[in-house]
Amino acid sequence: MPDDLNSRQPCSEPRTTGLSLQADLESIITNTPVGIVILDENFHVVYNNPRASQILLHREDLQGISIEELCKNNHDRNLLSSYLKSSLKASLPFTFQSPFANDIHVRITVSRLQNNYCLFVEDHSEILLLEQELQSFKTAIHAAGDAIFIFDGNGLIFFTNPAFEHQVNLPREQILGQKIQYFWSENDSPSLREDLWRCIQNARSWSGEMKWIRSDHTSYNVEMRMTPILTEEKQVVGFICVQRDITERKKIEKQLVDYSDNLERMVAERTEELANLHDITQLFHSAQTLDKRLRLLLISATANEVFRFNRAFLLLVDKSNKNLEGRIAFGPSTPEEAGILWERVDQIPRSKSLADTLQSYLQYAGEGEIQANQIAQKIGVPLDDSSSILTKAIHLRRAVVIKNGTGEVEFDPIILKQLGNDHFAVVPLLVENNPIGVLVVDNIITRRPIEEDDIQLLEILAAQAALAIAHADAMEQLARKVKETEAAYAELRASQEKLIEASKFAALGQMAATVAHEIRTPLVAIGGFVNLLIKKRKPDDPEYPHLKVVRDEAFRLEDVLNRLLYYARPSMPQLEVQLIEPLIVGALSLLETEFKENGIEVKTEFATQEPFPFDRNQIRQVIVNIIQNSFQSMEKGGKLYIGTREKNGEIIIEVRDTGEGISPENLPRIFEPFFSTKHAGTGLGMHVSQRIIQNHGGSIEVKSHLNQGAEVTIRLPRKQERADEKDSDHRR
Amino acid sequence: MKKILIIEDETHLRQLYQTEFTEEGYEVVLAKNGFEGISLCKRENPDLVVVDIRMPGMDGLDTISHILEHDRSRPVIIHSAYPHYQDNFMSWNADAFVVKSGDLSILKEKVNAFLQPAGMG
Numbered sequence: 001m002p003d004d005l006n007s008r009q010p011c012s013e014p015r016t017t018g019l020s021l022q023a024d025l026e027s028i029i030t031n032t033p034v035g036i037v038i039l040d041e042n043f044h045v046v047y048n049n050p051r052a053s054q055i056l057l058h059r060e061d062l063q064g065i066s067i068e069e070l071c072k073n074n075h076d077r078n079l080l081s082s083y084l085k086s087s088l089k090a091s092l093p094f095t096f097q098s099p100f101a102n103d104i105h106v107r108i109t110v111s112r113l114q115n116n117y118c119l120f121v122e123d124h125s126e127i128l129l130l131e132q133e134l135q136s137f138k139t140a141i142h143a144a145g146d147a148i149f150i151f152d153g154n155g156l157i158f159f160t161n162p163a164f165e166h167q168v169n170l171p172r173e174q175i176l177g178q179k180i181q182y183f184w185s186e187n188d189s190p191s192l193r194e195d196l197w198r199c200i201q202n203a204r205s206w207s208g209e210m211k212w213i214r215s216d217h218t219s220y221n222v223e224m225r226m227t228p229i230l231t232e233e234k235q236v237v238g239f240i241c242v243q244r245d246i247t248e249r250k251k252i253e254k255q256l257v258d259y260s261d262n263l264e265r266m267v268a269e270r271t272e273e274l275a276n277l278h279d280i281t282q283l284f285h286s287a288q289t290l291d292k293r294l295r296l297l298l299i300s301a302t303a304n305e306v307f308r309f310n311r312a313f314l315l316l317v318d319k320s321n322k323n324l325e326g327r328i329a330f331g332p333s334t335p336e337e338a339g340i341l342w343e344r345v346d347q348i349p350r351s352k353s354l355a356d357t358l359q360s361y362l363q364y365a366g367e368g369e370i371q372a373n374q375i376a377q378k379i380g381v382p383l384d385d386s387s388s389i390l391t392k393a394i395h396l397r398r399a400v401v402i403k404n405g406t407g408e409v410e411f412d413p414i415i416l417k418q419l420g421n422d423h424f425a426v427v428p429l430l431v432e433n434n435p436i437g438v439l440v441v442d443n444i445i446t447r448r449p450i451e452e453d454d455i456q457l458l459e460i461l462a463a464q465a466a467l468a469i470a471h472a473d474a475m476e477q478l479a480r481k482v483k484e485t486e487a488a489y490a491e492l493r494a495s496q497e498k499l500i501e502a503s504k505f506a507a508l509g510q511m512a513a514t515v516a517h518e519i520r521t522p523l524v525a526i527g528g529f530v531n532l533l534i535k536k537r538k539p540d541d542p543e544y545p546h547l548k549v550v551r552d553e554a555f556r557l558e559d560v561l562n563r564l565l566y567y568a569r570p571s572m573p574q575l576e577v578q579l580i581e582p583l584i585v586g587a588l589s590l591l592e593t594e595f596k597e598n599g600i601e602v603k604t605e606f607a608t609q610e611p612f613p614f615d616r617n618q619i620r621q622v623i624v625n626i627i628q629n630s631f632q633s634m635e636k637g638g639k640l641y642i643g644t645r646e647k648n649g650e651i652i653i654e655v656r657d658t659g660e661g662i663s664p665e666n667l668p669r670i671f672e673p674f675f676s677t678k679h680a681g682t683g684l685g686m687h688v689s690q691r692i693i694q695n696h697g698g699s700i701e702v703k704s705h706l707n708q709g710a711e712v713t714i715r716l717p718r719k720q721e722r723a724d725e726k727d728s729d730h731r732r
Numbered sequence: 733m734k735k736i737l738i739i740e741d742e743t744h745l746r747q748l749y750q751t752e753f754t755e756e757g758y759e760v761v762l763a764k765n766g767f768e769g770i771s772l773c774k775r776e777n778p779d780l781v782v783v784d785i786r787m788p789g790m791d792g793l794d795t796i797s798h799i800l801e802h803d804r805s806r807p808v809i810i811h812s813a814y815p816h817y818q819d820n821f822m823s824w825n826a827d828a829f830v831v832k833s834g835d836l837s838i839l840k841e842k843v844n845a846f847l848q849p850a851g852m853g
Contacts, residue, residue, distance in 0.1 A: 517786075520813045520832060525744040527834015532751055554834050562815060562831070569816040574829065616838065617815075617831060 035106075035121035043067045043081065046116060055106060055123045057098040070096040072103075087112045093124055133150070147222075147243040152227070153236050155179040167222075167245050169215040180241075184561035185211035185219045196226070201227040201235050206495065209246065222245040273457055276306060279354045281464040290472035292362070297465040298330040299361045301441055304345075305354055307458060309441040309450075310338075313376045313419075315390065316437035316469075321381045324390055324438060328378035329632045333371035333420065338445045341370070379418050383435065383664055385553070387412040393426040394435045399455045399462075401425045402560075425450050427458050436473075437671065508568070508659060516561045516568075527554035545593070562621055563688045570688075571694050573615030576719055580651065581606045584642055587623045591631055599637030607645035612718050618692045619716075622700075623683040626655050626712050633659025633710065634679065646685070646718070650698075652716040662704040670702060697721070734847045735759040737778035739769035739795060740811070741787045745832075752836050753843070766790025770798045778806075780846055782839070783826075785812040790818075793824050800825055807846040811839065 029036055035052030037045055045062040052064060056070060071077040072095060083092055091109040098104055105128045106506040141148050147164035151157045155591040162173045168175065168183060184193060188211040199206040206226040211219050223244045232508045280300050294314055301312035311331030315324050332338035351357050366444040381388040386395070389411035393400045400407050407420035416422050424442035428435065437461055443450065537544045588595075588602060595602055630640050638658035645652050662670060662677070669675045671690045677684030686702075693700045697717045704710035736758050746762050753760045761776050765787055773781065781799055785792035788852050796808055808813035810817065810826045818829040825845065830839045 517813045521742050521745070524813075524832050524834045525742070525748065528745070528748040528752070528836060531834060531836070532748070551834070558833055558835075565815050571816045572819045574818050 023613050030169075035123075036165075037062065037067070037119040037121060039067055039084070039117040039119060043084065052121055055104065056096055057100045057104055057123050067614065070098065072097045084110050084117050089654070091120075091122075093128075124264045145240075148240065149175070149180075149243075150240045151180050152238050153203075155181055155200065158238065161713060165244070167214075167220075167243070168212070179397070183212045185213050187211055187219060200239060202228065203234075221250045222246060274460075275655070276354050277457065277461055277464075280306065280358065280461060281468075283355045283358060284464060284468040287468075287472075290469065290476050293465070293468050293472050294328055295362055296358065296438065297461075297469070298328065299358055300461060301439065301458070303358060303361060305357055305455060307441070307461075309454075310443045311372050311441065312447045313372060313379070313440040314437060315376070315379060317383060322392075322603070324381050324383055324388075324435075325378040329372035329376035330372070331372050332445055333375070335445065337370055369579065375418060375420075379415075387416055389426055390438045390440070393438060394428040394430070397428060397430060397433070399425055399427040399459050401450055401452075401455060403449075420444065422555045423447075423450065424716070425455055425458070427455070427462045429462050429469065431466050431470040434469050434470075435550050436506045439465075448717075473687065487625055510568070517566045518557070518648050520561055523554055523557050527558065527585055531553060548593075555590070559621055559624055562617070563625070563684050566618075566621070570695065571618075571693055573618050573692065575613035575615060576614045576698075577611045578616060579609060579611045580608050580619065580653065581644060583602075583620050584623055584644070584653075587620060587627055588642070590624065591627060594631060595640070598631075598635060600631065600634050601637075601639045603639065605640045605643035607643070609644070610646060610651075612651055612716070613720050614696060614716060615692075619696075622689040622692050622714070623653075626714075628709070629685065630655060630657035631655060633661070637707070638709070649718045650715045651718060653716070655712045656709065658709040661706045661708050661710055662702070663706050667702070667704060733757065733759050735761060735778040735781070735848070736780045736782065736843060737761045737769065737773055737776060738782045738811075739754060739763040739766065739787070739792070740782075740784045741765055742784075748836075752815060754839070756840055756844070757848075758843070766792065766795035767800075769795050773799050774802060777803075780807045780809065780843060782809045782811050782843070783830075785810055785814065785817055796824055796826060809839070809842055809846075 029049050031051075032049065035055040036047075036049045037052045038047040040046050044064060044066050048062045056062070063536045067080065068077045068539055071080055076095070080094065087110060089109075091107045094106055094108050096104040096106060098206075105124040106123040107124045107127075109120040109122075110136060111120070141161045144161055144163055147167045148159075148161045149157050149164045150159035150310055157180060159425070160172055164177060165172055192208065195208050196208075196210075198204075205228065206224070208224060210222050210224055212222050213219050220533065223246045225242045226239050226240050227241075231237060280296070284293055286297055287296055294316075298312045298314055300306045301309050309331070311329065311333065312325050313329040316327045317323070318325050332341045345361065348357075348360050351360065379390075381390055383391060383394075385391055389400060389402065389407065389409075392409055392411055400409070402411075402416075402425070403423050405413065405416050419440070419442060421442045421444045424440055427439045427441070429437045429439060439458070441450070441458065530547055534544065536549055537547065584604065584606075588604070594600075627642075628639070634657055639655040639656075641654070643654045644703075666675075666677055670686050672683075673681040673687040675687075692702050693716070695716055698719060700714045700716045701711060701714075701715075733830070736753060738746065738753070738760060740746050740749065740762070740780075740837075741764055744765045746764075750760050750762060763770055763772050763777055765832075766789055769783070781796075782837075783795055783799075787795075792810070794808045799806065799808065807828075808825075808826045809828045809830060810824070811830050811832055813832045815831050818831070830842055833839075
């Protein structure tokens with residue numbers, strides 16, 4: 001700052017004359033970097049040097065202008081005038097204006113002259129800019145969120161910003177003058193600190209992470225950037241540090257690592273669980289029967305190695321009545337049951353493969369009579385009952401967890417009573433949106449809460465199980481259908497065979513009729529003519545018995561024919577009221593000789609002997625047939641009894657013999673056509689006899705024991721319902 | 733003496749019937765077939781006719797209807813080897829049905845029943 005001109009001392013050695021001094025002074029005034037303006041009492045410019053014009057950005061000559069003209073406003077004018085008049089020694093920052101610029105920032109100093117003012121004007125704009133820049137930096141540093149501090153080469157802090165104060169929790173006064181080592185944590189690595197110190201000593205930058213201590217001795221993590229401040233001559237002024245508290249970040253980083261580790265662990269667990277699930281699914285599909293698959297599902301749900309729920313209930317959809325019905329359940333419902341069941345399970349040998357272990361569970365750990373099974377049997381609900389949580393799960397198509405008796409939807413609380421538990425999960429079994437059934441699981445013993453994770457996996461298993469179950473069910477239905485079809489086919493074949501048989505019989509019948517006719521005519525001739533011959537002989541004639549034999553055999557053949565023809569085409573009885581006893585006597589006489597020869601004793605007992613309507617030919621056939629049978633059963637002799645009586649409107653004919661009898665196996669079959677126990681014989685006799693008797697409205701019964709003979713009872717009604725009942729005196 | 737007409741196509745059987753019924757005390761007229769039977773019936777006017785059903789030429793049933801045309805009251809007995817015809821004989825306007833048999837007692841009985849109502853059977 002130049003001295004007041006007036007107070008300046010003259011040079012000690014007047015080297016130049018007064019004139020040259022004047023010239024020098026003028027040169028000084030002209031060339032000085034400071035602007036000089038001389039103002040009169042009215043503040044008008046009397047003189048200005050070129051520099052003044054330059055600074056004030058004015059035309060060369062300011063003479064005559066009032067300095068007040070250069071002021072921006074009234075306020076400034078007042079300020080300027082009071083400053084000039086005050087003769088203060090201090091300089092004043094001021095802003096002028098000019099035609100070329102609005103703001104000319106200067107610094108003015110005034111010196112009082114005798115009558116005038118001397119105004120020294122210095123260009124303040126650069127400095128102002130610098131000052132502004134400095135202020136900006138100061139503000140930035142002050143307001144920065146990061147901690148900024150400056151320390152010298154010995155580590156002494158001489159500058160700090162509020163962020164740093166906040167970070168270390170100390171006021172400025174206590175920070176300034178502290179060494180940075182004061183804030184370093186001992187838990188940090190020594191090599192780190194050594195490295196940092198080396199940088200300080202070598203005036204190098206450093207950046208890294210450190211542990212610092214707050215005022216309360218708690219440590220925190222920082223990320224620090226240190227830069228040396230150098231002069232142009234590479235002298236260290238200090239070190240500026242920008243520091244950030246990264247404790248939070250570090251915490252988050254650790255959390256992230258932990259989280260990632262956790263995630264990896266969970267993935268590993270999941271992978272293992274999925275592998276297990278895969279094994280179980282394989283097991284499902286290898287199980288042959290529906291029942292096995294159902295039990296596998298329940299075993300998986302309750303096994304320790306898999307889901308380890310305490311209980312699992314399975315309800316299946318009955319397609320016929322569209323009901324969801326409890327089918328089967330596993331797991332203990334009471335501590336006592338748990339003790340028994342789980343002890344049994346513990347004794348089962350474990351295997352490395354999950355599949356094998358489950359298989360052995362299936363074999364050894366039968367469910368037995370457990371409460372859960374009884375509970376399951378009692379649970380049932382129609383599919384269209386929308387109030388039940390079971391059907392709700394099906395409609396939602398996903399698992400539902402019930403906690404404390406409530407869930408995400410409202411439902412009929414009866415299930416809570418049925419299960420005896422208010423915490424359980426319901427997993428629907430669906431195949432392409434068709435409900436197969438429902439799986440209910442709970443932890444009634446251990447009370448372990450059911451988690452979302454468990455349920456998710458269970459849903460996956462359930463999906464597979466549903467498929468396997470539906471498949472097995474379909475297979476079993478198919479097998480049933482195949483069996484039914486086979487049975488139907490077999491029946492059809494049997495019917496076909498019967499039909500063939502029947503048609504064979506029909507053909508046979510036809511043939512029989514034709515053959516019979518062919519045979520009968522000659523037979524009639526034979527019998528008839530021999531009969532004639534017999535009538536011309538006397539009984540004591542030697543030829544008489546022979547002729548009789550021929551005739552009787554011929555008649556017998558006629559009977560066989562009749563029987564055959566009757567079987568082929570039965571005819572209604574021609575009823576005529578007559579006595580049956582002569583018929584019986586006649587039939588007996590046919591075999592008179594044979595009876596004698598074989599030692600068969602014949603006894604007859606005719607009680608009432610009242611005529612009644614019957615077909616003589618047909619009944620004769622029957623009587624002859626029965627007598628013949630008795631005769632054939634008594635080859636070595638015996639007794640034959642025939643009796644007739646009437647009782648309750650029925651004529652009862654009894655034939656008893658003491659022959660070999662009929663075995664229990666054969667007895668039920670004697671009326672079967674073509675059934676015969678003898679080599680000879682058509683086997684039609686009893687069958688035709690039965691039909692004839694039945695066509696008379698009567699009944700025939702046979703009682704017999706092996707080696708105890710046989711008893712045949714024929715019942716014939718006294719009155720017939722037929723309108724065309726005839727008697728022997730009929731006239732047209 | 734009562735006269736009976738027997739229409740039967742089998743020769744042997746005709747012989748048999750002739751002998752048997754002559755012994756019974758009847759006059760026997762024999763015919764081989766339906767035609768013969770009808771004309772003989774007209775000519776001889778028997779008191780009873782015995783007809784075989786299955787005969788060559790005219791069927792026994794036709795024969796019966798022709799015979800009856802002339803005299804509805806004349807008894808006609810169907811004599812057949814086929815037992816099943818007995819179910820329907822009445823619908824053919826016959827009075828009785830007898831199955832052919834070497835034992836002629838039933839046929840004799842029937843004939844006697846029609847021609848000797850009060851007598852032996």
